[in-house]
Amino acid sequence: MAAEDVDAIRGRESAAWDAHRGRIAVCTAAGCLSSGAAAVKEALVDAARTASTNGSVRVVGTGCLGLCHAGPLVRVDTATEHALYERATPGVAPALVCAAVAGALPREGRNDDEAAFFAPQQRIVLANAGRIDSERVEDYIAAGGYRALQQAVGEMTPPDVVQQIVASGLRGRGGGGYPTGLKWSTVAKADGPAKYVICNADEGDPGAFMDRSVLEGDPHRVLEGMTIAGYAVGAEQGFIYVRGEYPLAISRLKTAIKQAERLQLLGHRILDSAFNFRIDLRIGAGAFVCGEETALIASIEGRRGTPRPRPPFPAERGLWDRPTLINNVETFANVPPIVTRGGDWYASIGTARSKGTKVFALAGAIARTGLIEVPMGLTLRQIIFDVGGGIPGGRAFKAAQTGGPSGGCIPADHLDLPVDYESLAGIGSIMGSGGLIVMDDTSCMVDVARFFMEFCREESCGKCIPCRAGTVQMHGLLTKITDGRADERDLLLLEQLGELLTRTSLCGLGQTAANPVKSTLRHFRGEYLAHIVDRRCPAGVCRMKGAP
Amino acid sequence: MAVTTLTIDGTPVSARDDQTILDVAREHGIHIPTLCHVPGLSEVGACRLCLVEIAGSPKLQPACLTPATEGLDVTTRSERLDGYRRQIVELLLAERNHVCSVCVANTRCDLQDLAVAMELHHVRYEHQAPAFALDASHDRFVLDHNRCILCTRCVRVCDEIEGAHTWDVMARGGESRIVADMNQPWGASASCTSCGKCVRVCPTGALFEKGTTAGSPRKDRSFLTYLKTARERKLWIR
Amino acid sequence: MPTAILAPAPPHPSGDKRFRILDATMKRHRHEPDSLLEVLHAAQELFGFLDLDCLIYVARSLKVPPSRVYGVATFYNFFSLKPKGDHTCVVCMGTACYVKGTASILAAIEQQYRIKAGDTTADGTMSLVTARCLGACGLAPAVVFDEEVAGGLSVGLTLERIARWTSDGR
Numbered sequence: 001m002a003a004e005d006v007d008a009i010r011g012r013e014s015a016a017w018d019a020h021r022g023r024i025a026v027c028t029a030a031g032c033l034s035s036g037a038a039a040v041k042e043a044l045v046d047a048a049r050t051a052s053t054n055g056s057v058r059v060v061g062t063g064c065l066g067l068c069h070a071g072p073l074v075r076v077d078t079a080t081e082h083a084l085y086e087r088a089t090p091g092v093a094p095a096l097v098c099a100a101v102a103g104a105l106p107r108e109g110r111n112d113d114e115a116a117f118f119a120p121q122q123r124i125v126l127a128n129a130g131r132i133d134s135e136r137v138e139d140y141i142a143a144g145g146y147r148a149l150q151q152a153v154g155e156m157t158p159p160d161v162v163q164q165i166v167a168s169g170l171r172g173r174g175g176g177g178y179p180t181g182l183k184w185s186t187v188a189k190a191d192g193p194a195k196y197v198i199c200n201a202d203e204g205d206p207g208a209f210m211d212r213s214v215l216e217g218d219p220h221r222v223l224e225g226m227t228i229a230g231y232a233v234g235a236e237q238g239f240i241y242v243r244g245e246y247p248l249a250i251s252r253l254k255t256a257i258k259q260a261e262r263l264q265l266l267g268h269r270i271l272d273s274a275f276n277f278r279i280d281l282r283i284g285a286g287a288f289v290c291g292e293e294t295a296l297i298a299s300i301e302g303r304r305g306t307p308r309p310r311p312p313f314p315a316e317r318g319l320w321d322r323p324t325l326i327n328n329v330e331t332f333a334n335v336p337p338i339v340t341r342g343g344d345w346y347a348s349i350g351t352a353r354s355k356g357t358k359v360f361a362l363a364g365a366i367a368r369t370g371l372i373e374v375p376m377g378l379t380l381r382q383i384i385f386d387v388g389g390g391i392p393g394g395r396a397f398k399a400a401q402t403g404g405p406s407g408g409c410i411p412a413d414h415l416d417l418p419v420d421y422e423s424l425a426g427i428g429s430i431m432g433s434g435g436l437i438v439m440d441d442t443s444c445m446v447d448v449a450r451f452f453m454e455f456c457r458e459e460s461c462g463k464c465i466p467c468r469a470g471t472v473q474m475h476g477l478l479t480k481i482t483d484g485r486a487d488e489r490d491l492l493l494l495e496q497l498g499e500l501l502t503r504t505s506l507c508g509l510g511q512t513a514a515n516p517v518k519s520t521l522r523h524f525r526g527e528y529l530a531h532i533v534d535r536r537c538p539a540g541v542c543r544m545k546g547a548p
Numbered sequence: 549m550a551v552t553t554l555t556i557d558g559t560p561v562s563a564r565d566d567q568t569i570l571d572v573a574r575e576h577g578i579h580i581p582t583l584c585h586v587p588g589l590s591e592v593g594a595c596r597l598c599l600v601e602i603a604g605s606p607k608l609q610p611a612c613l614t615p616a617t618e619g620l621d622v623t624t625r626s627e628r629l630d631g632y633r634r635q636i637v638e639l640l641l642a643e644r645n646h647v648c649s650v651c652v653a654n655t656r657c658d659l660q661d662l663a664v665a666m667e668l669h670h671v672r673y674e675h676q677a678p679a680f681a682l683d684a685s686h687d688r689f690v691l692d693h694n695r696c697i698l699c700t701r702c703v704r705v706c707d708e709i710e711g712a713h714t715w716d717v718m719a720r721g722g723e724s725r726i727v728a729d730m731n732q733p734w735g736a737s738a739s740c741t742s743c744g745k746c747v748r749v750c751p752t753g754a755l756f757e758k759g760t761t762a763g764s765p766r767k768d769r770s771f772l773t774y775l776k777t778a779r780e781r782k783l784w785i786r
Numbered sequence: 787m788p789t790a791i792l793a794p795a796p797p798h799p800s801g802d803k804r805f806r807i808l809d810a811t812m813k814r815h816r817h818e819p820d821s822l823l824e825v826l827h828a829a830q831e832l833f834g835f836l837d838l839d840c841l842i843y844v845a846r847s848l849k850v851p852p853s854r855v856y857g858v859a860t861f862y863n864f865f866s867l868k869p870k871g872d873h874t875c876v877v878c879m880g881t882a883c884y885v886k887g888t889a890s891i892l893a894a895i896e897q898q899y900r901i902k903a904g905d906t907t908a909d910g911t912m913s914l915v916t917a918r919c920l921g922a923c924g925l926a927p928a929v930v931f932d933e934e935v936a937g938g939l940s941v942g943l944t945l946e947r948i949a950r951w952t953s954d955g956r
Contacts, residue, residue, distance in 0.1 A: 208919070208923075245919075245920060302822035363923035364885045460722070461721065464593075464596055465594070468722055469640065473674065500636070716851070727857070
């Protein structure tokens with residue numbers, strides 16, 4: 001299959017799309033599926049058939065539309081307008097199909113938040129959600145997919161491709177924020193008989209489901225990004241290490257890989273060129289630490305997921321001691337648009353040092369829990385109150401937690417903080433992978449810190465002493481505090497242990513395990529003191545067991 | 549292989565670039581504490597005791613794994629580093645049941661040596677006091693999990709030198725434990741050759757020979773480098 | 787003490803067809819020691835859990851030291867060395883679900899059925915497990931009943947769902 005053949009598919013599909021009177025896309029990501037989206041889709045498919053619409057209405061299952069709390073979501077597009085329907089049931093199918101044919105979309109069942117929710121967003125990674133059938137490669141191609149790969153392999157040299165990534169200013173979206181272009185050029189320059197490309201799809205942060213949505217909704221985007229990376233750095237083998245807890249993502253990826261191989265967009269002699277690139281899946285087995293790149297590598301090598309000291313970095317000596325490029329799902333998903341529209345275009349979005357957009361998973365005490373994608377630099381206030389719809393139940397905003405167990409909490413006085421790598425680090429948090437948990441005044445910040453430390457304690461691999469023994473002790477101290485049995489000396493021990501873990505742990509898990517504690521101590525010290533001195537939990541969450 | 553000069557604690561020293569900072573420091577009598585390091589075995593950088601400060605870098609580096617490259621300015625002792633090392637030893641002492649007075653390794657234990665050198669009088673962390681039984685099923689040796697610090701020297705020596713790979717680590721985090729074969733009693737292990745190398749490299753009283761009493765002689769671990777070099781350099785007589 | 791450690795090489799003497807499927811998986815991975823996790827995944831799926839005999843068989847077939855196989859099998863949450871119950875209830879303890887109250891749902895189940903997370907009820911009907919985030923945060927609080935992810939649950943609704951397993955019979 002040469003480039004012209006792919007263009008032909010693109011042309012045919014696009015023409016077919018244009019011929020439709022209407023298109024109905026049902027969100028079939030895991031969240032909506034759990035609320036019954038499969039039945040809704042089936043009903044729509046039946047209705048479209050029986051209404052004798054002569055195929056003029058197309059029903060597809062698509063990726064996460066973002067307004068997860070209002071699922072199952074259905075998006076209807078006609079030639080002139082579109083509308084988003086919420087909490088859909090199979091019963092609405094006939095009406096929606098008729099409306100799509102007639103070109104008059106009903107008011108009933110529409111989601112009212114659509115405009116407010118989507119206006120501040122800029123959907124680059126999530127561009128195809130709502131447009132394409134997640135299980136059809138032809139849809140992806142019609143939406144412009146694989147054009148980047150055609151361009152890269154057909155018209156650009158590997159250094160050209162690396163140059164575009166460098167120019168884009170893209171930084172690792174897994175949380176580290178390392179300049180992607182720099183990583184790619186390091187691996188490209190490395191010597192060796194073989195190199196590898198690994199996609200880190202071990203999205204382990206509790207509260208994060210960005211990568212999951214991309215893998216389920218637009219798997220080809222990730223495959224394309226990885227293949228372009230392979231071309232750029234000189235690798236012929238790629239692995240996607242995906243969490244075992246994501247069975248739908250795994251099956252969609254398997255389907256996508258087979259489809260791409262069939263069209264020669266993956267595998268041997270891609271697009272009739274001399275470039276070969278294989279992608280294989282590796283399934284995680286329930287260990288958060290395997291999101292750390294060297295632990296992930298150990299896992300692929302069939303070992304316990306314990307990290308290795310760095311240097312040497314994987315770019316130099318990684319999988320099977322060979323130069324390895326590891327990037328996060330979202331990072332790879334940004335690659336195709338950067339190639340087709342140019343690195344400079346990408347760099348025009350965002351802030352001076354944080355380019356592009358970021359996908360966030362909004363959860364917790366927020367009206368519109370779901371998936372969003374906004375340009376870097378938007379403020380926390382805009383994200384939470386404009387896009388997120390604010391705090392439900394008339395409650396007050398207390399804190400926003402970013403970066404999961406490696407991150408920190410941001411209090412109300414910093415709501416106007418621009419969300420970018422540097423600003424978040426400056427306030428004692430991190431960007432992280434994109435999980436953004438909003439907390440209202442019913443959350444106790446000490447309890448939150450304890451919750452994250454418990455997580456780190458259970459997920460610690462056990463190799464290095466500070467993390468293995470330190471997380472146990474820190475969790476013990478935090479439990480003492482939330483039980484109302486602690487004194488001020490315990491607070492000092494907690495802070496000192498936090499320093500030890502941060503400065504001496506072998507890997508990122510231990511090095512960041514103390515962040516939630518440090519950040520809550522920084523912004524909510526009064527709450528800690530209330531637990532310790534007054535033996536009282538201001539939020540009313542902790543059951544104080546100690547005697548007053 | 550090039551010759552380099554670097555500075556350790558203000559003293560200029562010469563090194564080969566295939567040496568680590570730890571090697572060079574030891575050659576020059578500069579003491580850096582270690583627990584998981586044994587000459588002759590692979591380095592894991594797990595105990596974090598040998599972390600040193602390197603001028604120009606905000607991150608601490610493990611001396612056992614960092615090459616002695618040209619121009620490095622290394623600091624091995626500081627209030628901060630000493631403080632971290634103290635915390636690490638206290639964490640170990642609180643993690644399991646290290647009661648020196650009834651231990652076969654009393655006065656010949658690497659962990660005890662460290663605590664003594666730091667003048668450690670008490671442990672400020674809560675003792676976890678896990679309930680571990682001893683494994684005395686082997687006809688010659690005993691494994692006492694209460695004294696184990698998970699340094700993995702036993703795992704490495706059995707894998708790298710003896711080649712039997714009897715030992716490995718099970719579970720993770722604070723639940724980690726050393727196991728033989730399929731978590732079997734040591735005496736039932738089909739892979740163990742009873743060579744005793746693991747006992748010889750163990751830094752504490754976790755692995756010992758039956759019949760050992762408290763106050764037994766210090767262990768000699770130079771046999772490892774001997775094993776490694778004998779073939780290469782034909783140095784058969786120690 | 788298990789004498790199976792000296793078991794003959796494949797095929798497995800029991801004649802159990804599932805071992806033949808496992809053999810096929812190992813063959814697909816060219817019996818490479820590095821494929822240990824993939825093989826354990828397959829074994830877990832085929833047998834529901836990894837018993838000693840199975841682990842020894844894998845060690846033998848892939849030519850990996852038994853202690854290494856054991857170390858890997860016990861490192862990862864997914865692999866269970868004990869049989870699971872007829873039904874599995876997974877309570878999500880991710881941040882979003884925690885903030886919405888799954889801790890009290892978990893406590894209620896533990897109290898009612900007298901087991902702790904990670905255990906199976908005495909009659910073997912249900913295994914209770916916690917997950918560190920299912921990625922269904924829009925549905926918080928979320929619990930998985932066998933393969934089905936359910937959202938927006940309360941203590942009452944959850945206990946009701948579980949009770950259906952026992953009242954429906956096997």
